[in-house]
Amino acid sequence: xxxxxxxxxxxxxxxxxxxxxxxVSGGSINSGTYYWSWIxxxxxxxxxxxxxxxxxxxxxxxxxxxxxxxxSVDTSKSQFSLNLSSVTAADTxxxxxARIMAGTSLVFDIWGQGTMVTVSS
Amino acid sequence: SYELTQPPSVSVSPxxxxxxxxxxxxxxxxxxxxxQQRPGQSPVLVIYQDNKRPSGxxxxxxxxxxxxxxxxxxxGTQAMDEADYYCQAWDSSTGVFGGGTKLTVx
Numbered sequence: 156x157x158x159x160x161x162x163x164x165x166x167x168x169x170x171x172x173x174x175x176x177x178x179v180s181g182g183s184i185n186s187g188t189y190y191w192s193w194i195x196x197x198x199x200x201x202x203x204x205x206x207x208x209x210x211x212x213x214x215x216x217x218x219x220x221x222x223x224x225x226x227s228v229d230t231s232k233s234q235f236s237l238n239l240s241s242v243t244a245a246d247t248x249x250x251x252x253a254r255i256m257a258g259t260s261l262v263f264d265i266w267g268q269g270t271m272v273t274v275s276s
Numbered sequence: 277s278y279e280l281t282q283p284p285s286v287s288v289s290p291x292x293x294x295x296x297x298x299x300x301x302x303x304x305x306x307x308x309x310x311x312q313q314r315p316g317q318s319p320v321l322v323i324y325q326d327n328k329r330p331s332g333x334x335x336x337x338x339x340x341x342x343x344x345x346x347x348x349x350x351x352g353t354q355a356m357d358e359a360d361y362y363c364q365a366w367d368s369s370t371g372v373f374g375g376g377t378k379l380t381v382x
Contacts, residue, residue, distance in 0.1 A: 192371070202311075202319065202362055204371035215369040218277060251318060260307035260325045261366055266318040 157182035159252050159267035167246075167274050173239040177252030177267060184233045185210050190255035191235045192263065193226060195248040203248075207255060208235055242274045278367035280374035287380045294350040296377045298363030301344060306365045308346035310339060313360045313376075322361075323348060355381050 163175035177191070184191065192207040206216035208226045216224050220239070228235040239246060250272055254265040280300045288294035298308060308326050311319035321330050323339035326346065336351045346365075350357055358381045363374040 194371075194373075201376040202313075202364075202373040204373060207371070217370065260309070261371075262309050262321055262324040263311070263319070263364070264321055264324075264330070266320075269318055 157254065157265055159254065159265060161250060161252050161267045161270040163270060163272070165271055165273060167242055167272060168276050169243055169274055170241055173237070173242050173246060173272055173274070175237045175250055175252075175270065175272070176234050177236070179233045179235075179254075184228070184235070185230050188257055190257060190261070191226075191228065192253045192255050193237045194251045194253055194263070195246075196251070196269075197245075197248040205237065205239075205250075244274050246272070247274045248272060278365075278370065278372050280363055280365060280372055282361075282363060282374040282377045284375070285378045285380065287382060288350075288353045290355060290381055291352055294353045294357070294379055294381075296348045296350075296361050296363075296379065298346040298348070298374045299344055300346075300365065300372075300374075303344050303346055303365060304342045306341075306367070308339065308341045309364045310337075310346075310348045311362045311364060312357075313362065315359075319362065350379075353379075353381055357381060 167173045190207045193205040208214045223240045225238040249269040251269045252267045253263040256264040310323040312322045313319040326341040327339045338349045
């Protein structure tokens with residue numbers, strides 16, 4: 156059974172770069188059937204899609220975050236990563252990694268448990 | 277940018293039918309998904325491709341999508357269905373979530 160696990164610092168200082176990694180286990184990250192994605196959720200608020208990456212390295216980002224976001228993949232480690240630069244308190248949220256199953260439609264079929272990131276000095 | 281709009285809250289009595297709507301410009305021309313999120317948990321896919329249920333999702337969950345509105349329907353609502361529900365669609369290569377609807381079963 157495929158599992159996703161987020162990891163990274165729980166506290167980031169304002170203006171610095173938030174860096175998270177998602178490790179994929181129980182299945183291949185290299186399968187052409189899937190994209191890999193990041194979503195975040197501020198406390199008490201809704202879900203916000205950050206971006207996605209295909210194993211070829213092709214990426215798509217939320218236009219509202221595009222200037223600050225980089226998503227990359229390391230297939231040798233079965234990991235994909237999120238970098239969000241110039242963070243502010245508004246970036247404080249639970250960050251989820253998720254698998255997108257590509258078929259007739261694209262669906263987030265498997266989610267990680269989420270990791271809380273606080274932006275504070 | 278593309279937006280999906282949901283009512284903040286919906287209430288339903290146990291055993292009754294709950295309907296949660298999601299509105300977006302020409303949403304019926306896209307595929308809609310629905311995710312259930314219980315407190316402190318990660319979202320779970322309950323409906324995809326407008327009206328399909330993943331394995332393990334009870335038959336009481338159904339969906340439809342036409343015009344500018346997608347609807348998640350829960351028939352015979354149970355206490356365990358109390359959760360936040362999010363609609364989601366793709367606008368070209370951009371993922372979009374609705375603001376979420378808190379379903380209260382009382």
